[in-house]
Amino acid sequence: MSEPTPPKLANRFLRWFCAPEFIEEVQGDLEELYDEDLVRHGQRKANRQYWRNVIRHLRPIFLRKASIQLSTQNHTAMWSNYLKIALRNFWKSKVISSINVIGLSLGLASCLIVFFHVKDELSYDQFIENGDDIYRVLNVYPSYDPPYWAGGPIPLGPTLKEEFPGIRDAVRLWQDYDPTLQLGDKVFKESDLIFADSSFFQMFSFDLEVGNPKTVLSEPNTIVFTRDMVNKYFGEEDPMGKTIKYNGGRGQIELKITGIMDNLPHNTHMQFDFLASFLTVKRNQYYWGSFKPIWTYVTLNEGVAPQDIISALPDFAAKYTPDRVKEEEGFTFTLEKMSDIYMKSKAARNMKPLGNLQAIYVFAIVGISILLIACINFVNLSMAKSLSRSKEVGIRKTIGARKWQVVKQFLVESTLTITLSLVVAGIWIALFLPIYNVVTGKEILVKELFKPQFVGPAVTVLLVVCMVAGLYPALFISRAKTVNALKRSTDKAGASLGLRKAFVVFQFLISATLIIGILITQRQMSYITNKSLGVTTENVVAIPYSQNAQVFIDQLEAIPEVISYGISQRLPVNVMNYDGRTFHVEGMDKAVNAQSCVISGDFLETFDIEIIAGRNHFREASDQWEFLINETAVQDYGWNTPENALGKTIFYDPEDTVVGKVIGVFKDYHLESLHEKIPPMLMFRNAYADRWTRWGKDFISIKFQTDEIARLLETIEQKWVEQNPDKAYFNVLLDDSYKQLHEADYRFATIFNYITVIAILIACLGLLGLSMLAVRQRTKEIGIRKALGATVIGVSQLLSRSFLKLVLIGLILAAPVAYYLMENWLNGFSYRISIGIEQFIIAFLLTVLVSMLTIGFQTIRAAMANPAHSLRDE
Amino acid sequence: MKGTYLGEFEELVLLVIGILNDGAYGVAIKKELEIQSKRTISIGAVHAATNRLEQKGYLESEFGEITKERGGKRKKFYKVTIYGQRALKEAMDMRTRLWRQIPATSFTIKTSFNV
Structure with missing residues (x-):
């Protein structure tokens, strides 16, 4: 009903900048004009005009000068x-x-x-100069999960460079499978040895301490050491020009040291200690059939859009790898930006975890x-x-x-x-x-x-x-x-009290979300730890295959603690993964795929792999191929039941030499972390009588029963080194390697734990402080209440109630937030727990308990205080 | 000279205050100026001019009665001081002097000065 008045904010603004002696005149005149405008043009226009008039008074003559005068004070x-x-x-x-x-x-x-x-x-690989022009080539298998794989055939890099004028340079990196280096009596297994094309140092701006970046890798049989490796093998000596013995998949070679580079920074997606020249690799230079872990990187010329090249790659793939394209519908290559690999790549098979x-x-x-x-x-x-x-x-x-x-x-x-x-x-x-x-x-x-x-x-x-x-x-x-x-x-405090209450609610919203978060993370982690994997990893140790195998195995069997042993190409639940193959099976037109593993000895017993149909052993001394498959394979190959799968034929290799029948079906077991689904799997024995006799003989897995693991491992090592004096020994405890698969998850959980403890601590400190102050402010009230007959319990209830209410509101709000976030996290696992109500209840009780304890001490002390003391003061 | 300098706008304001006689306060000055000069004048400019002129001593002021209008704010009435009147006169005299010196053939329009 009241008359419209000039905008308050404008008046406030005027009073703020205008010296007081002018205000009455100015404001009076403005208001008079305002009233006129109001009649003539209405309130909106009048308001606007009022503002305009106020702003027109922003002139030096009207400005306050008082503050300037104050500055002369001390x-x-x-x-x-x-x-x-x-x-x-x-x-x-x-x-x-x-x-x-x-x-x-x-x-x-x-x-x-x-x-x-x-x-x-976020700093990973950002230091590499022109990193945005470097791309990594990926294989695309549309039916795989994930569909992208890093690595490709050996000739891929040079051919790409030839075919596409937009590609300036291509560099291949090949990580050999567990080679050893030997210098005098020093023998070490060096898994981080990589063969690289000669233009490596031109593409990637890593610094060389010694050596010319253009020529260090341009000769065959040359190698570049990182600083730490120089120290490991040579100590203070100058290694330049010296040779070192390499023993690996490429046979035995002497490599000459042509350069020393700084240690690789930790913030790169690459991992290597040595770079040997790719020219050393002579075999298979023109072979397109093998998709080994050879990472191919290309640099694009300026102004070339990667999309143009990517769109031409399906035709390129069809031209050079016709078999692969036939087998796998939609197979092609693609590019991904090098500088994005660490954070964004979805490709499998990286040099190190991303x-x-x-x-x-x-x-x-x-x-x-x-x-x-x-x-x-x-x-x-x-x-x-x-x-x-x-x-x-x-x-x-x-x-x-x-x-x-x-x-x-x-x-x-x-x-x-x-x-x-x-x-x-x-x-x-x-x-x-x-x-x-x-x-x-x-x-x-x-x-x-x-x-x-x-x-x-x-x-x-x-x-x-x-x-x-x-x-x-x-x-x-x-x-x-x-x-x-x-x-x-x-x-006056009342107004801000609402805000402070909102703050407390917000704090407990965050803390409770974190508590629910940890409880769920812990459950999932213990699920991971305790999940039945389908294999027993406890008390199993794996060591490399030995020369004079029969002699070594006899010695092994003589050790009383050894229960059984198995020989295999790869190990279960281990980062050293299985051999992925595409092949044909009886009754399916389309090619199928499986992770396969060549085994011999008592592999199944050693890992307690359960057979649910058929035989659990291969026929004695037979040159026939016989296959064991897992349950997933039975379903994937359309054989429906394990019993039905028995006797079906598998055409494992394109030349049809490895062809045989399914003789048994084993229970699904985990090959990889629980993030990954169990893939179809095959196990078979190497039935080649005369050639490839070492095929599938990479590891000896030993099941043992002892209280003194260290002593047993020492005995095994001793016997092994006797047989393989020039090779590097190592052992893998399978239990550890399973944990390693989930290292990132354990890491996440641990960091999460620390953060949550800190968050709760801070929130409780806040609550403690606030309750202390509240109690202090209400000392007199408490005194009077007590003097009038209030009980200790009554008073403490009175004091706690208001705080607990806030905590409860925070908790109730936290539940949906936590549920949403944790569902998201759990969806990253193929095998996961489901979120139950009990986590929320535990978090609820825990938070209430912690906050009660925090407030309780204060309130009870206040409630117990003698009212005479509090009322006396003043 | 510097001390007695009168800007064109200031001169107008002084003159209008003279015209308004006892009723010269901010809004009135603004309105009279707008009528006389046929242009829009901002109240801010008026306030700036009056207060500056007051600082120079050309104007003196006193507050009127408190009324219900204007949100209870008093009007501030201005009067031209003797000093101000003298400045106005000087300005006018100088102009007349200048006009008088313009030869009759120089301008094509008729003015009262070129007899």
């Missing part, structure tokens, strides 16, 4: 007074101050580490949330604390402090807390970093973390965030009217 004295008061206040409320510092510093430290982690993960973009997002969000919780704490505590100082502010204002001076004073106090927290955060980081390194497998030193280019921006961002967090309580307290402040009326 500021240093005021500043030192602020600092003094800040320090006194800090000491006066030691508990609250330390809660504040501990909470904030933990938040800062976790956020910094997460920030560093994310930055490091990063996970989703985990990065999770960590970034969690890191920011933790900082947010810590900042909320800080704001909450500062605001609550400042309430008890309203009298001080009132007096300051009465004596003549301006609003901005009060703000400044409180900012000095928060700056003090923040600076202290930063220092403490530095200490936390120094403590956390070793744990971080263990958990992530990285080697990041404290001094790397404190590099100026990292600390500079990070600390600036954090300081800005903290200053904003400090500004809010400062503005809040300084706004109080002098009279109210002196009256010590706290009704």
Whole structure:
């Protein structure tokens, strides 16, 4: 009903910039004009005109000059007074101050580490010059999961370069299967030895310490060592020009050392200790049939769009690999950007495990949330604390402090807390970093973390965030009217109380989400650990195959602890994966695929692989091929039941020499991590009588029963080395290798645990601080209540109830958030648990319990206090 | 000279305040100026000019009564001081002097000065 008035904000703005002596005149005239406009043009236009008029008064003559005059006062004295008061206040409320510092510093430290982690993960391969022009060639098998595989036939690289003028250069990298290097009496298994084309150092800008990047790899039988490997083999000696004996899939060769390169940085998707020249590899130079782990990289000429080349690759594939294309509908090659491999590649068969973009997002969000919780704490505590100082502010204002001076004073106090927290955060980081390194497998030193280019921006961002967090309580307290402040009326606090409550709810929303998160992660991890794999990995050790096999095996069988042994091409649940093949089976027109493994000895018994149909042994001394297949294969090949599968024929190789019948079906077991589905699998014995006799003889797996594993392993090693004096020995405990498959998951779970503990700790610290302050503010009320006959229980209930309500709201909101996030995470596993209600209930109880404990101590103490004490003061 | 300098707009404002006599306050000045000069004048410009002229000593001011209008704000009435009147007179005299010196053949329009 009231008359429309000029826009308030405009008036506020006017009062803000305009010197007081002009205000009455200006505002009066403006209002008069406003009333006229109102009649003539209506409210909207009048408002707009009013604003325009206000803005037209932004002239030097009207501006306030008071603040400029103030600057002549002695500021240093005021500043030192602020600092003094800040320090006194800090000491006066030691508990609250330390809660504040501990909470904030933990938040800062976790956020910094997460920030560093994310930055490091994103830095992979970014240092390689022109990395955006380098592409890796992938095979595409549309029916596989995943459909992309890194690696290709040997001639792929050079042929691509010839066929496509847009491709400037091609480099092939071939990782041999577990070769050994020998220098004098030093023999080591070196799985990270890679054969590379001569232009490697031109394509990838890795630095050579010694040697010419253009020629180091241009001769056959040459090798480049990394610095660490020079130290390992040569120590202080100069290795240049010396030769070393190589023993691997390419036979025995002498390699000449032509260069030394810096150790490979950790932040690249490549992994190698040695680079030998690809020219050394003479065999199969023109063979398109083998798809070994030969990674092919190409550089594109400037201005060439990768899409143009990708679209021409199906025809290219059909031209050079007609068989492959016939067998696998849609088979082709494709390109992926080298600099994106670590974060984004979906291809299988990489040099080393890749990063996970989703985990990065999770960590970034969690890191920011933790900082947010810590900042909320800080704001909450500062605001609550400042309430008890309203009298001080009132007096300051009465004596003549301006609003901005009060703000400044409180900012000095928060700056003090923040600076202290930063220092403490530095200490936390120094403590956390070793744990971080263990958990992530990285080697990041404290001094790397404190590099100026990292600390500079990070600390600036954090300081800005903290200053904003400090500004809010400062503005809040300084706004109080002098009279109210002196009256010590706290009704003003009501408005901000809503906000503080929202903060507490938010904190517990995050904490409870994390708690539910950990519970589900733990369940999935224990599911992984305890899942029946279909094979027994306990008490099985694998070692390389031996020369004089019969002699060695006789010796092995003589060891009483050895129960059984099996010889095989590959190992179950191990990163050294099976041999993927495409072939034909009886009753199917289309080619099928399977992971296959050549076995002999008591392989099935050693791993306790269960046979559900047919025979579990091959016919004695037979030159017939006989196959064992798994349940998945039975389904995939359309044979429906295991019994029905028996006797069916498998045409394993294109020349039809390896052809035989299915003699047994074994229960599905896991080859890879639980992220992967169990693929169709084949096992068979090498029935070649005269040739390829070593085929399928790569590992000896030994099942044992002993309490002294170390001693047994030593005995086995001794016997093995006797037979193979020039070879490198190693052993793989299958239990460990299963764990290795899930290393990333264990890592994720461990980091998650730490983060959650920190988040809960910070949230509880906040709750503790708030309840302490609440209790302090209500001392008198409690005193009166008790004097009037309230019980201890009644009073503590009264005090806890309001907090618990907030915690509960946070919990209820957390449930759907956590459910959504964890479903997402679990979907990354092919074999997973389902989320049950019990995790939510446990998290619920846990959070309530923790917060009760946090508040309980305070409230009970307050409730037990003698009312005479609290009522006496004043 | 610098101290007594009058801008064109300032001169107009002084003259209009003279015309308005006792009723010269911000809004009135603005309206009279708009009528006399046939152009739109912003209130901000008027306030800036009056206050600047007051600082120079050409104007003096006093507040009127508190009324219900204008949100209870008083009007600030301006009067041209003797000093201001003298400045106006000087400006006018200088112009007349200049006009008088223009030869009759120089301008094609008739003015009262070229007799």
